[in-house]
Amino acid sequence: MTEKTMVKGNEAMAEAAIRAGCRLYFGYPITPQSEFTEYMAKRLPEVGGSFLQSESEVSAVNMIYGAACTGRRVLTSTSGPGFSLMQEGMSYIAGAELPSVFVNVVRGGPGLGDIQPAQSDYFQATKGGGHGDYHAVVLGPGTIQEAVELISDAFDIADRYRTPVIVLADGMLGQMMEPVIFGKYRDPDSLPDHSEWSLTGAGKREPHKVTSFNIDPYELEKMNMRYQAKYKEIIKNETRYETIRTEDADYLLVGFGTMGRILGSVIRQAREQGIKVGLFRPITLWPFPYDQLKKSAKGKKYVLDVEMSTGQMVEDVRLAVGDSLPVHFYGRTGGVVPNPEEVLQALRKHTEEAE
Amino acid sequence: MSVLTTFKPPKALSGKEFTYCPGCQHGTVHRLIAEVIDELQIQGRTIMVAPVGCSVFAYEFFDVDGTVAAHGRAPAVATGMKRALKDSVVFTYQGDGDLAAIGTAEIVHAANRGEKITTIFINNAIYGMTGGQMAPTTLLGMKTSTCPYGRTVENDGYPVHVCELLKETGGIAYLERTTVNTPQDIRKTRKALRKAFTAQLKGLGFSLVEVLSTCPTNWGMNPIEATEWLEENLKREFKVGLFVDKVGDDQ
Structure with missing residues (x-):
């Protein structure tokens, strides 16, 4: 499809996720991103997907963890206060190496702050946020068109490196309208295969275990070194x-x-x-x-x-x-x-x- | 000489050595879960979510796909899995601190949504892994390292009754509180677990079995004393019995 559609940023990003083959959404309403959640509630059932409004962002991020364990594309959207609640889960997701996409439509902070556009969650997104030696890839779109394209890329990067990816938008991008050209629909069945590690029920194979946990410090150090090697690759290949x-x-x-x-x-x-x-x-x-x-x-x-x-x-x-x-x-x-x-x-x- | 083996470990256990203390009843409950998984022939499509607590390694003890959730979040993780893979069988295994303190929101909402998952809830009225601190289910007057003078209503409120709390949520398909103190109790728990998994397999909603269990190490007793203490004290506070059963007789 090459025609331009006039669309609000939050809805454009949500549609982009569906076109990227995402069929699972877990999230909690928060201004200025609520249209994202609402759009998913309406659209996902139309494409055979699953939408769930969680009881909190703490739960949402753990639902993302669970869904990502199955190897399916999954996404949530939130704004600063909600993203703060997700930091525990981000750390676990990074440690368990689960591909997943997070959209933070940043508003003014700290604390309850306000609901206007801000970029003051930069540290939280780029320097960790959760505990431990980890990184999430962080993409910062400048226009709604770019946001639409980066949502799609976010899923690809998440799949390629088994990593959480954050799209750091802001209240301006979420709330304004612009003409957008959407990408093609990706068939969820044609997406990268995660059967080597994902939790799907073992069937006749050996059971898979997915975890950020290792009680042996030498083994946990090895896991950390594996993450670091991956981050080096990301720095080399994905810097934009x-x-x-x-x-x-x-x-x-x-x-x-x-x-x-x-x-x-x-x-x-x-x-x-x-x-x-x-x-x-x-x-x-x-x-x-x-x-x-x-x-x-x-x-x-x-x-x-x-x-x-x-x-x-x-x-x-x-x-x-x-x-x-x-x-x-x-x-x-x-x-x-x-x-x-x-x-x-x-x-x-x-x-x-x-x- | 040929040996006929008549008593084998269930297939759904991995054979990894348990990390539990002598007299702890986690092992008994693990075995029962595995037996039920074997019996229902669901090993190949089961995914388990272990908690944070003494059973943090439980995902290693079962021969099924598994993960370990952040403290208290197992029902949310299981929700994500089940929504992604509707044909899978997903269960969480959680202790009292995990489920009834830090994870209260997650368990109540998973139950209320009628999430088609099963939770096995081990209630031994104390935090085991961290070394014997007060749990939400610690009895009034009971001494732990964080209520060294005994739990008081004034300072800590009352023991949380999970089954009584959850039974009013609309999404519950099966809910029972049991013990594994005697052979009869073990048989009852096995039957409850089978029903809980059957509730999930039939798509009836959320199912939970609460097992009152011993923690001899942190109770400061030997295993025999611990079972007696459970009978005399824990069972007085937490009444065993069936709370919700939408499964019926047919298995």
Whole structure:
């Protein structure tokens, strides 16, 4: 199908999951993602799938664990407070190496916060969230079209590496409408085969055991080393980013997701005002494109990282560029989205300082 | 000389050596579950979910596909499995801390939804694995390492009666409380387990068998004293008997 459909972000991502062959959803309503849950409740029975509204996000994530044990594609969607409740399960899922997809439509925090768009769950998504030495792959879409495509990729990455994958959206992406071209329907029977390890009832084969548990520290260390080897592969194969007009730029903007998209407008306006600026937009937030950013930043006069938070990804930006050039930060938080003019002001200020 | 073996371990046990203390009744209940799985010929499509607690290794002891859930979450994990694989037979094995404290929400809602899974609930009124702390089912006046002066209503509230709590939920198809203290009790428990699995196989809803069990180590008794203590104290607080049976006679 190549025609464009005007659709709300939450519903677009839900439809993308169904087209990716996902037939299992467990979740709990929370603003600003509830349309995702509602869409699945309506659509999954139409395609022979199973929808369940769980009693909590704690239960939802464990239902994901159970469903993922069977090797079937499974997904949940939530927002910050709900995702916090899922962190226990995320850790178990990472340890038991269960392919699964999580969408966090981030809202303002901490605590109950509000229901407006934010990016302040970056640390939680990229640096763990749950206990233990683990990572989840984190994808940060900038548009609804990209979110639709990344949902599909999220399932493929989850299957390929037996890992949880987080799509880190925000309230803006979830709530706005845009024209979208959906991908083809994937037949659930044609999806990657997990019969080597999945729990399906042993039949005539030897029973399978799926667990994050090993009481022997040497054996548990080995399991951890296996995860780490997998993470190395993911870093090597799956790191993604986008650059816009970085080659001739004097200054480099960095931002992801909705902020990355807004920075696209900033670049145009800045160049009209004679500020030659380019954009580096990480698409995988874990693995973070450290080397690629370092390369893009080389020879620039400064980097300005902009986020809908008080500065979280900026720590990774600083790790990437080191002391080679100044890294500035501009952010709004609590559900406030910086507008292009604010960013332009910050750009003008830092440019004056640099000249 | 040929030897005729007339008493064999059930096929659904893996043969791995149990990790339980002498006099603990987990082993007896494991064996009964395995016998029922053999009898119903469901070994090949059974998936088990072990808990966190003394039976954390239970998924290794059964010769079926298995996993171990986060503490208290086994009914949610089992729900995910069963919804994904409707023809499978899924059971959880949980202790009193796992099921009646940290996992209260999960068990109540799985039962209320009539989730087509089976739960075996071991109630020995104490936390075993962590070394004898108070359980939600610890009796009033009973001393544990976290109620060293005895459990009081003022500080800790009352022992939780799981069967009495669950029997009012709409989704329950089979619910019974038993013990495995005597040969007669063991036969009754075996029959209850068979009915509980049959409830699942017939798609009637959620089934649970609560087995009052001994923990000689953490009760500070020898195994014989523990069975006597169970008869005199645990059974007085938690009445054995059948609470819900939608399975009927036909097996």
